[in-house]
Amino acid sequence: MNIDNSKKSQSGSYSNSSLEDQLRYLKSKSLISGYRARKYGYEGKRKNQFKCDFAISLPNGEEWILFSAASLTSDRLKTKQWDAENIKNIDQNIKKAFVICPDSTKSLNNIYRYREYIRSKQDISSVDDILLHSELVSLIENYALGSTLSGSKAAKKGLNFEDLLVEILENKQNFMLWKGNTLAAGFHYHIYSRIVEKLSLIPDTVSSFKASNEIPDLPTYTYKDGTTKKGGRAKTDVFLQVHFTDGSSKTYTFSCKSTTKSDVTVFQFPPKYCVDILDISESDTEELLNAYVKSGGPNNMPPDKAELLTKRLVPYMDEFNHWVLHGIEKDGSSALQRADYIITRYQKDSGECIYIETIDECIKAQYNWGNTHFGTAFKWTVTKKDSNGVCFPALRIRYK
16 A cells, blocks of 8 residues: 555544544434444345445434545545435435535535535435534534524533533544644544634643533522522533643633524623622612513613613623623632633524634623623623522623
8 A cells, every 4th residue: 555545544544533423422412312334235235335434313213324534526426426325225214315524624625516516406416415524513413402492402502512622622633633643634623723722822832631511510609698699600611721741731711602593691690699799889789680680671671770770880890791701709719610711602504603712802892792781791681580480680792
């Protein structure tokens, strides 16, 4: 085997392994029921004439076949078209066939061109689409949970994104690719590369990464009057511990959001908690916040009360904005529980956008985009009633 063929073989092996990483993640989230390599043949003929890299089973009983490709040429696509057509004829349970390529592939122009032929139906195709690894994950996630979410499904999607980020940050192929191994396929490498660039990390100075989303809840908070509030979730959803070649280490903390809407809730709080933890001296502030909740939203609050609430919050604005996104020592949180960065996955019809910002960058962007309330960096809404029939102010950030 010559060097070029050896490299192609190794690249293909990395790509197939990376695709299996995606499927392992999807199965762990119960978004697919199972996956396996499969070969097919017609009755009375050779039983392994046609093959796919993976056949996957969805929770609704549907089956799809996947063909892994480190790069894509017209000849390779024709081969997979032939296999897909015959496998579908042999097994009527196969509903869709996809060619799947790594996000780091150098064949992006070919992928975009060939899949446009398929999507616009300019070509007759037994392959239903050509996708990048990250697009496959999003497709299956949206197929299982829906593309427009609220309530428990939205929460599940957010938690899935936290798990996905941990997988991305700890993926060995991502580390190899970042370190200069051009044959490695990576695992959602477009997100990985954005994060390490944002953190200003240099490959030669890093020896390893360790990521986790196992963050303890905040401790119980004791109000000045002696009553208590149960500690909720910390601002940090995922942390990354970086070990450097000089023996030192550093921990980076991230708040993570996943949304299919142009805005996403980042915080909700009892009015009493806001006044107490920010040590707001004006005695009518809690009353004004409760009046806001009772009104049902900023557009329904009487203008004079809205103006007064803004006046009350303005002296505390910097601390308020950072409390909402970063957290605050006064709540008893540790440095690990306070987020220094916010990562948002915004999934829309035109594709997936990833935003990686420091807390200060996020605050500045919210002010620049406008539609904020009461002088804060946030769009205000009101939560639905909880199990005790109580509503809270809910603060949201926006994306374009």
